[in-house]
Amino acid sequence: MPPVASPQGNTAIEGDSNVRYGPALTLLASLFFMWGFITVINNTLLPHLRSVFDLNYTQTTLIESVWFIAYFVASIPSAKLIEKIGYQKSLVIGLLVMAAGALGMMLAASIPSYGVTLAMLFVIASGITLLQVAANPYVAVVGRPETASSRLNLVQAMNSAGTMLAPMFGAYLILGRSKGGTATSDVVLTQAERLADAQSVILPYGLVAVVLIVLAVIIGRFPLPAMGSATQRLAPEERAKLSLWKHRNLVFGIPAIFIYLIAEIGVANLFVNFVSQPEIANLTHEKAGQYLTFLWGGMMVGRFLGSAIMQKVDAGLVLAAFSVGAFVVMLVTVFTTGPAAMWALILVGLFHSIMFPTIFTLGIKGLGPLTEEGSGLLIMAIAGGALVVVQGWLADAYGLQTSFLLTAACELYVLFYALWGSKTSADPA
Template sequence: MEHYSQAAPVAGSPAHTGSNTGPLVIVTILFFMWGLLTSLNDVLIPHLKAVYTLTYVQAMLVQFCFFGAYFIVSLPAGMLIKKLGYQNGAVAGLTIAAAGCALFYPAATSGYTLFLIAFFVLAGGITILQVAANPYVAVLGDPRTASSRLTLTQAFNSLGTTVAPTLGGMLILGGVVLSADDLAKLPAAEQAAYHAKEAASVQGPYLALAAALLVLAILFALARLPKIADAEDGSAKGGFSEVLKHRHLALGAVAIFLYVGGEVSIGSFLINFLGDPKVASLAAADAAHYVSFYWGGAMIGRFIGFAVMRTISPGKALAFNAAAVIALVLLAIFSGGTLAMWAILAVGLFNSIMFPTIFSMALNKLGPLTGQGSGVLCMAIVGGALVPFAQGLLADNISLQLSFLVPAACYTFILYFGLKYANMYNEK
């Protein structure tokens, strides 16, 4: 999953002239960690669905709580960081995310509701962390190479999303998962014991993640990081209503909403899709390994995109990738077997450039309104909370395979956005 962050413009420069390697390593580890934590949701959704015998819509409450936090916490996060400073803000974000991970321990013995609260707390911490940490990438070195540093950190974010499904598959999905019918045949006491055992399989991994986040918080607190001056000291007049008058920003926000929604929705249903008898009939633990191909494709595609977009306009590259995704998703819907499996997994490769490309196109030439514009785009990430619900409704009422028409529809707007602004950077 992309590093979905509010990339506000940054004024100021490193307060010291020493090497920036150490601070950049720490920030890069942060990008890796939030990629890992976000992608683990794709493993936990089918796991919790099986443990608590949920419908698809009920299982999508995980993404609703997780991505809903981006929408709710983004603006308070900005205010918190203004008060605490960027470095202390990152420490606060890491500590809150660690608390969210720690909540998984009691959730395993309390039920689904506490899991949802834990997801919200975890995502709230990640949101604060991203708003705080992202500007460091810009100031840790020469401004002219800021985009290449961002590409590097995003690659490590993608590494986290690639590693997580395989790791989660081994640690969380390793046991034998009973079907709803098999579970119903067991006595009530055995059903309760089964639920408790399966739910408890998340306790160890998430306690380890909580500990890792706390260690990172300590490292971040002790690191000698550059001071960043706030870029928004009243230089921009007007709020969101003013910035939304810019048509390319408003359409970009819709594109971000639908892109994040489509990407998250596909990832959320992948393990169940690969387990479908018409597709690959894979056990959940085996399917989790293949989810790593989905996210690994995004990592590879990011490097390809970085090279390609030096010669091809971002809008054209975006439109081409959106068209490729639509074709692949339709192939996955209307075919079967290994063809359907690899078609849906290949979507990751073409997703790679979409988020940063839409983000940068939407913010083009906003000048002093760039900060407000990035805030609008960050709030649009709530698409990751809402679109999976729509797919869940289709999956429950029609079929899992046909439910992928929802993300296919999302990418048609991205195709339109890319074509509409294909020559944006050539315009005077």
């Protein structure tokens, strides 16, 4: 069958097998790696900025809230941009926007400025949003529908590889090169030491900017195939006859991603401060940041494992089992101390691993020509990570350890979605 031209100007082969998309999926995996890497740099950046700008937990988590507000603001414009100029050009623009934000972080560090830092993190997150809106549905629809969750979990494992390496990168180049990162948690820095610490951000973000620009050039020159005609937007008169809100799996999937992100981001962003406490592991921020590698490494292992399991077992059942595991280890985190609490918090990464890609693929299941719109709404729901500021407030008001009860509550909604909310009209009740 001859190639079918898509509105984006790419080439798709109608009915093509998953294998033919292998080179494109491999290249897209590098994007998943980079946005995972950059996102998790924040986990070492936040305790660093807390020290540099003398922030409380609410102010610290507000930095991450700004990051995730970008998902809410940029998702719909990203979908419009993709519709207008195509997936490939949009991916290139997303990478260049991220690079511009990384360069801006170098400026923020040289001033230093809390306000400019917030603005540049917003720019980087906006670029990642564009990549997310384009890449996630692409991976989900290019193969057999029944293995969509398995396929997206497999590619998302590269995202986890980026998140696993980022803490080592950040701990060495940011925390390890700063006074605040190598001191104990009760040390008060002088103004001169804070100014010197701010400069440690310049080198790592300069390196990130170079990699992003190189990757943008490679993506721009690669013959990326389109997703095909099955998920293309309908004509306005045809679209008016269909409703996204008749799809229960999407309606409950949007809050599922929103709530899950509160859990994931709360754990990741407060991990260093939690582990550093005397009653938990009594580590410096630098040493605690190195333990983040185990948290994100667990997510990578879980996604490879989940991808394999979902070849044989229903994705909803796998999601339910992982959500129960996450709930249990969060209770251990809250109600124990010492190594038990630390390793329980690390272990939640394994159980969180499959949640985003599995909820995403269950959420767009059966949408057909509404897939692009549904995907945009699901990516917008990543803005739930902005509500990590609520956990910051709980930590200030009731204690950091107690605040993780919010995370445990989030796991229960994921369990509800896995067992009931993810069912489509074609599924048995």
